[in-house]
Amino acid sequence: MNRETSQNLLPVVSNEPNKNTYNINPIHKLVDGEIAVGYNSLANRLKTEKTIIIDGYVGVDWIEIVNNLTAILKSNGFTVSTYNIQDCLKPENELNNIVAPYLNGDDPVFGKKTDLKLLDYFNQKKLANIQLDNRTDVQIVFGTGAALSKIKGCLVYVDLPKNELQYRMRANEITNLGFSQAKPHKQMYKHFYFVDWVVLNEEKKKLLPKFDIIIDQQRPEQPTWTEGKALRKSLTNISQNFFRVRPWFEPGVWGGNWIKEHIEGLNPNVPNYAWSFEMIVPENGLIFGDQNGWLEVSFDMLMFLEYKNVLGNAANRFKYEFPIRYDFLDTYDGGNLSVQCHPKPEYIKAEFGENFTQDETYYILDAESDAQVYLGFQEDINPEEFKAALDNSYQTKAELDVEKYVQKMPAKKHDLFLIPHGTVHCSGINNMVLEISATPYIYTFKMYDWQRLDLEGNPRPLNIERAFQNLNFNRKGTVVQDTLISKPTVEAQGEGWQKIHLPTHPDHFYDIYRYEFEDEVVIETNNQCHILMLVEGTAVELSVSTQQQTFYYAETFAVPAATQKYKLKNKGNSKAKVVVTFVKEDAC
Missing domain, CATH: 2.60.120.10 (Jelly Rolls)
Structure with a gap:
């Protein structure tokens, strides 16, 4: 399975001593179980099962899994039959019709979170009439949605980290759920975020208490796996103690060099690092490990199983959604972020289906002496004039005099800038920003991006109209210093x-x-x-x-x-x- 990324695969296991510095692969102890590696050990565990149901996430390499298990079982004298649950999917034209209302046409970024269920993807008559070959020693039903067959058997769940899913996406190795052709990458990610992930996370929540085996399939030909009961005990353990998710790192057009210089273990042969997903939990995983291997599962498994332990008093409001996000924005020797704002609560709910909005702060972890932050409007802001200037810049590619409209202020180490919804803002160069925020993370309405292209040489999408439906023009002048800079x-x-x-x-x-x-x-x-x-x-x-x-x-x-x-x-x-x-x- 090809992947397009500069980052290394998560090792199966590492016995390197701790270097007493930032660790890109935090490991949690597996409770009452062991992690096993490879298809031989998995086949040995499954060989006494008459019927095996292998379900899992979008992006999983089902051909690799089934071909390996079948070959090993046959080499040990077992007869094997397989059934691909994909044969029960509705035709693609039907699937296209049911997902289209959530994808907002050709919009490159935004759709609306679906209320579809995985069962909606399937022909229920076909599901109810699956015929297995009872003459074989082992019967395998496999594919995303296999558990919907209601066939009794050993239930195996195959997980895939979101970063690896996206690396496979960028290599055009995978498709959206139920589709045979890869879309352009921005459209595919949008489809994942607003449809596939929503549908499959709900199904994962249902299967988590029931699956017998969990597999991490991110490493080609080297799955790691353990018993479901061991994973569940381990999740409960960390829900009562502590946890750290596995961060992941991405370059960007404005990215800098602080992360490259301060965090070991990353590929240095990249132009920069713009982001670290420190705790953007819809896309982070948790690694469990022992001396045999490491197994990564999606963070939402912890929330599905133990959200009350994790969130306490906040559990009733947020339920399975972890509410707070930490990430890094590195502009050291880089560029300014885009001039942007985030949606009002009622807007993000009505337009995109999110339960709460993207209210942010910038905590300045480190900064050079010339570092600055753009925040709030100038006292004499004229919304119509600002809109006309943005539209003109977009149409003519003329540079915008940002400081004519937006305030710019010095940023020092340990400053905290407050960015509630509707606030115009962006980080300037030479900041290492710890962004502390509500969890939603893609709802950035860019108004101006300094006339630059993305890393692929394409224009970055702007959302001027959406921004003007959400901007708060009262956040201007001295109000900014009084209310948007935290005073310790x-x-x-x-x-x-x-x-x-x-x-x-x-x-x-x-x-x-x-x-x-x-x-x-x-x-x-x-x-x-x-x-x-x-x-x-x-x-x-x-x-x-x-x-x-x-x-x-x-x-x-x-x-x-x-x-x-x-x-x-x-x-x-x-x-x-x-x-x-x-x-x-x-x-x-």
Whole structure:
């Protein structure tokens, strides 16, 4: 299975010693089970099963799985028959008709989250009349949706990380669910985001309590797998202690060099790194490992199984949707981000089907002396004039005098800029931004992009009309300094430590604190999930109950609500500074 990316595959396992620095592959302990590697071990586990149901995610290489299992079983003297559940799918023209209302035509970015179910893709008469070959020793029903057959058997689920799915997409190796031809990549991603992922995540939630075996199929010819009950116990364990998702990194047209210079293990032969998906959980995974191998599953499995443990008081509002996002925006020696805004809550719900909107903040993790942020309008902003200037720039390719309309202010390390919905903004060059935000992450209405092309040499799509349906022109002049730049206050302190409040905007449903300490601090969760990052210092040791884990500078980690209390111990020689984010109690 080809993949188009500069990034290496996740190793099957690594025994390299910890380098005491940011780890791109955080591993969680597997509880009461072992991870196995390869098709031989999988076939040996399955050989006593008369009927095997192999279901899984879009993008999985079903041919590899079934051909390997069939060949190994036959070489061991078993007769095998297979049934591809794809034979029960509705014709493509019908599928096209049912998904089209959610794809918004040729729009390159935005559709609307579907309410379709996986069963809607199938001819139910065919599903009800599947005939297996009972003369064989082993019968295999396989493919996305195989469990819909209702045939009894050993249930196997095959997962695929979202980053690998997209690498396969970019290589034109996979298609959207039920379709035989690959679409242009932006259209395919849109179809994944608004339709396929929604449908298949709901099905995954149903199958999670029931599957007997879980397979990670991201490495060609080298699957890793374990028993379903071991995975479920392991998910419950981390829901009561701590977790860190596997980050992934992407270059971009405005990207910089901070990530390349500070984070080891990434391919250096890329033009830049613009993003790190530190905790953009719809696309992140969790890795479980032992001495045999590593197995990655999608983060949403944790939420499907243990969202109440994870979110505590916020569980009733957000349910299976993890509410908070951490990511990096690196413009060191790079370029400005696009001039942009994000949708109002009622707009994102009506237009795109999201339950809450993309309210953001920029926490400045690092910055050069000339770093700046664009935020809010100038006092004399004229909306009609601004719109005319944007339209003219788009049509004529003329450069826009952004500072005539948008304020530009210096950015210093540890500043926090507040970006509630409707706020015009972008990061300037030479910032390393920790973006702390609500989870939605694709709803950026770009108005101006400095007349540049993307990494493939194509114009980046603008959304001027959508932006003007959401811009808040009252966020201008001194209002920006008064309400959109957080003003830290010391809320509590003791010998060698301070608890500093970095107030967010009333529109933000999350709050931000920073703990600064020489030795250690003890923090109560107050039944909220805490998302943390060491933003200054070298390392901190997290202690929860009977477990400890060391986290290093710039690593994102989370302490679930169910943990109740945890301790952070400074492992460095200078003061540690840790940012903590959680849902406001009055927003639950």
